[in-house]
Amino acid sequence: MTAIEARDLSIGYRGEVVVPDVELTVQEGGSLALVGTNGSGKSTFIRTLVGLLPVLSGSMRVLGQAPGRSPARLAYLSQFHESGYILPIRAIDVVRMARYATLGLFGRARGEDADLVDWAMEVMDVTILRNRPLRDLSGGQRQRVYLANVLAHRADLIVLDEPTAGLDAAGRERYLDAMAAELQRGAALVTATHDIGEAVEYHQVLLLARRVVALGSGADVLTPDKLMETFGIVISDPHEEHRGRFTVAERTHGSPQTIETRPPAE
Amino acid sequence: MEAFIDPFIDNAFMLRALLAGVLVAIACAVIGTFVVLRGLAFIGDALAHGVLPGIAAAILLGLPGMLGAAVGAVVMIAGVTLVTSRSRLSSDTAIGLLFVAMLALGVVIVSTSEAFQGDLVAILFGQILGTGTEEVIVMAIATVVVVTLAMAASRPFLLLSFDPEQADVAGFPSRRYHSLMMLLVALTVVVAFQTVGTLLVFGMLLAPAATGALLASHTRSMMLIAVVVGSVSTYLGLLASYHYDVAASATIVLVAVGIFFAVLLLTNLSRPGRSNGRTDISTGEMHP
Numbered sequence: 001m002t003a004i005e006a007r008d009l010s011i012g013y014r015g016e017v018v019v020p021d022v023e024l025t026v027q028e029g030g031s032l033a034l035v036g037t038n039g040s041g042k043s044t045f046i047r048t049l050v051g052l053l054p055v056l057s058g059s060m061r062v063l064g065q066a067p068g069r070s071p072a073r074l075a076y077l078s079q080f081h082e083s084g085y086i087l088p089i090r091a092i093d094v095v096r097m098a099r100y101a102t103l104g105l106f107g108r109a110r111g112e113d114a115d116l117v118d119w120a121m122e123v124m125d126v127t128i129l130r131n132r133p134l135r136d137l138s139g140g141q142r143q144r145v146y147l148a149n150v151l152a153h154r155a156d157l158i159v160l161d162e163p164t165a166g167l168d169a170a171g172r173e174r175y176l177d178a179m180a181a182e183l184q185r186g187a188a189l190v191t192a193t194h195d196i197g198e199a200v201e202y203h204q205v206l207l208l209a210r211r212v213v214a215l216g217s218g219a220d221v222l223t224p225d226k227l228m229e230t231f232g233i234v235i236s237d238p239h240e241e242h243r244g245r246f247t248v249a250e251r252t253h254g255s256p257q258t259i260e261t262r263p264p265a266e
Numbered sequence: 267m268e269a270f271i272d273p274f275i276d277n278a279f280m281l282r283a284l285l286a287g288v289l290v291a292i293a294c295a296v297i298g299t300f301v302v303l304r305g306l307a308f309i310g311d312a313l314a315h316g317v318l319p320g321i322a323a324a325i326l327l328g329l330p331g332m333l334g335a336a337v338g339a340v341v342m343i344a345g346v347t348l349v350t351s352r353s354r355l356s357s358d359t360a361i362g363l364l365f366v367a368m369l370a371l372g373v374v375i376v377s378t379s380e381a382f383q384g385d386l387v388a389i390l391f392g393q394i395l396g397t398g399t400e401e402v403i404v405m406a407i408a409t410v411v412v413v414t415l416a417m418a419a420s421r422p423f424l425l426l427s428f429d430p431e432q433a434d435v436a437g438f439p440s441r442r443y444h445s446l447m448m449l450l451v452a453l454t455v456v457v458a459f460q461t462v463g464t465l466l467v468f469g470m471l472l473a474p475a476a477t478g479a480l481l482a483s484h485t486r487s488m489m490l491i492a493v494v495v496g497s498v499s500t501y502l503g504l505l506a507s508y509h510y511d512v513a514a515s516a517t518i519v520l521v522a523v524g525i526f527f528a529v530l531l532l533t534n535l536s537r538p539g540r541s542n543g544r545t546d547i548s549t550g551e552m553h554p
Contacts, residue, residue, distance in 0.1 A: 050435050071437030078431055087303055087427055088482045097428065100421045101436035133483045 001028045001064065003157050003188030004049065008058035011041065011048045017056055018044045022212055026204070028156070031179075031189040033199035033218075036208035036230055042192040043079070045208070046161050049190065050076045063157055071101040075153035077146055079161045091137065091145045092130040095121055098152035120151035123178050124171075139166040147175055151182070158182060160191045164198070176201075196222060196248060273508040279395055283461075283504055286397040287518060289405040290458045290470060291496025293412045297454045298475030299489045300416070300447055303427040307472055308358060309346060309448070312365040314455050314468045316342030318372030321389050321459065326379060331389070332404065335459055339452035342368060343445075392463030392515035395507070401460055408457040412450050419446055424485060462515040469519035470496060473526045480529050495525050 004026040012018040019041035026032050034042040047053045048060065051068015063070040075098065098120070099113045121127045124144040129137060137145065143166045150158060158179070164172050176198070183189055191202070199205050200218035207213035207221055207230045214221045214229075231248050274280045301310045320338020321331045342364065349360035376386050388396075416423065422438035426447070430440040451471075458467040474495035478488035503518030 052431055052434055068435070071435060074435065076432070076435045078429065088479055088484055088488050089424075089428065090484050093424075093484055094428070097421075097425060097432070097436075100425060100438075103421070104437075105418060105421060131483070 002026065002061070003028055003030065003063060004032070004190070005061040006058070007060075009048075009060050010056040010058055011044050011053065012056050013044060013047075013053050015056070018210055019208060019212065022058075022206075024204070024206065024215055026188050026190065028188055029183055029186045030204070031183055031191070031202040032204045032206060033202035034190065034192040034206050034208060035194075035196065035199050035222075036213075037232075039210070040208040040230070041210055042208055043161055045206075046076075046159055046190065046192055050074060050159055070156075073156040074101075074159065075150045075155035075157070076159045077150050077161060077163055079165070087134065089134050090131050091126055091134055091141075091148075092117065092121070094134060094145050095148045095152050098149045101153070116152045116154055120148040121145075123151055124148040124174055140168050140171055143167050144171050144174070147178070151178055156187055158187055158189045160189070162192060162194065164193070164195060196227075269509065270505065273505065277508075279397075280504060280508065282397045282399065282402055283394045283514065284501060285402050286405055286461045287394060287500030287504065288497045289402070289409045290454075290461045291474065291500055292493055293409045293454045294458060294467075294470045295474050295478070295489055295492030295496050296413050296416045297447075297450045298471040299478060299485060299492055300423050300427060301451060301471055302475040302479050303485070304447070306447075306451070308361055310451055310455070310471050311468045312346065312361045312368075313339055313342050313448075313452055314459075314464050314471070315365050315372075316345075316368040317455060317459060318389060318464050319368055319375055321464070322372050322375040322386075325385055326375060332456055332460070335456040335464075336452070338368065339456055343448050343452060388463070389459070390463050390465045391513065392459065392461050392466060394461040394504070394514050394518070397460060405457050405460070408453055412453055415446065415450060419443060420485075423447060427485075462519055466515055466519040469523055470499075473519070473522035474499070477522075477526045477529050480526075480533050495522060499525060 002025055004024070006022045006024050009022040010017045010020045011022065022045070024032070034045055036042050044053065048055060049062060049067055051062075051066075055067065060067055062068075063073050095117045096109070096113075099109060099117070103109060103113070118127070121130060124147050126141065126144045126148055129141060129145065134142060134145065143163070147163060150160065150163075163175060167175060179189055179191075189202075191198075193199055200222055202218060204215060205218050205221045206215045207226055209230050214226045227248050274284055298310075301307060317335040317338035320334035320336070320341070322334070324331050324334025324337075345364045346361050349364065422433050422436075422440075422443040425433035425436055425438060426440055426443055430444075433440045433443060454471065455464075455467055458470060462470050474492035475488065477495045478491035481491055482488035499522035500518050502521045504514055506512055506517050506521075507514035
């Protein structure tokens with residue numbers, strides 16, 4: 001079954017097109033990385049996919065239906081903008097929220113819901129924080145709790161916007177393992193990321209720069225030329241012994257990333 | 267001991283006042299919790315003041331004050347929704363202007379009739395000691411409606427407080443549940459103005475719930491704490507009013523706000539390592 005099918009799709013907001021002509025298919029168990037700068041259309045794509053923004057033209061099917069019509073089968077992690085909120089809510093309450101879409105207004109949480117919540121917290125290694133108020137957790141701990149929420153959905157389609165923000169190395173490791181397991185289970189995965197090293201691992205990579213720069217496997221798409229089109233600044237290493245190494249410098253996000261590609265066969 | 271119980275046993279009006287106050291405290295605790303969590307304090311304030319012209323017009327026309335308050339609240343919600351969706355100004359500005367306009371309109375209506383003078387004080391500051399049996403029954407019904415609907419919608423309300431987009435994606439349209447929440451705030455304000463008045467109802471909506479937010483680790487305990495704080499404030503306020511002949515409604519609100527600041531002070535003193543537990547907005551890191 002196809003998880004996502006976009007045909008001649010234009011996305012944007014307030015009637016203004018941000019990215020035209022998107023054509024793509026993501027199969028069940030397939031993964032898609034969205035790579036581009038801020039404002040390139042990554043978040044617009046994701047928000048259209050989960051039904052928060054309307055399709056401007058063309059068509060998009062998500063889990064066989066119009067976007068936003070399968071809430072119980074979809075998990076979405078947005079880019080959280082920390083606002084010193086005072087919400088008195090424990091880590092476990094955040095993870096339990098994952099079950100609301102399935103339970104609806106009045107459905108009683110059963111043993112299997114509780115088991116999923118416990119399992120997800122275990123996977124992200126936040127069981128020990130379960131009764132701690134969210135507001136007392138560090139940024140990295142919170143991100144792990146949000147990712148546990150994603151896992152507790154047991155979704156057929158997982159949509160993540162910059163999920164590694166704030167994660168430490170151990171957290172990132174757990175996140176990558178967990179998503180690999182979700183793909184194994186048959187879930188489809190769409191991730192907007194600045195981490196080109198992570199994107200390489202996805203079945204498909206979509207490079208965005210307010211248009212589709214390229215769509216294909218990581219090896220085909222993450223090339224100096226195409227990244228140049230996407231990010232604007234790409235520096236190739238001129239030294240012979242570093243052939244195939246290049247650096248993407250992106251103004252808005254952190255330090256430049258160096259990518260090693262296999263030297264061309266001689 | 268008698269001084270604490272007898273006033274309510276010997277005087278039916280004191281018992282009715284206590285009942286009315288506790289009912290208002292329950293409704294305010296439940297809905298005030300979401301008002302505090304979602305940072306809607308200003309809208310709650312605007313609603314509380316916006317009902318004034320409705321009440322004044324109703325009295326002028328010889329209709330029940332609650333009916334006028336309900337109409338005023340609906341106009342206020344419609345106005346706020348319209349202005350915030352059609353204007354580039356922040357909603358604070360829009361709501362602030364509407365709130366002033368409604369308050370001014372209320373005073374203009376009141377000024378047209380000499381007969382209003384006594385009523386105005388009652389509208390603004392409540393007349394809890396004059397609560398009739400019929401009004402207590404109306405309050406009980408309204409409280410049951412507010413609590414039942416808030417409980418039924420507790421999942422979308424929690425998602426909405428956490429992140430409105432999560433509510434949308436989970437299949438609970440955020441706009442619909444936001445409107446329901448506004449409606450419940452309005453209903454609470456409409457039934458509460460009788461006891462604590464339109465100027466003070468805001469205090470009952472916020473102070474107990476905010477006290478709960480300081481102490482609770484999840485929303486249900488926050489509501490329970492708010493119910494207790496609101497009820498205790500009502501009791502102490504009425505008692506003080508009885509023994510020292512001070513204005514009952516104002517004293518109730520004063521006690522509630524006093525409890526909030528006392529708890530704020532105590533929680534800060536007891537956690538010296540975490541000055542105020544605030545989170546840095548830009549990094550999400552806790553500052554010791």
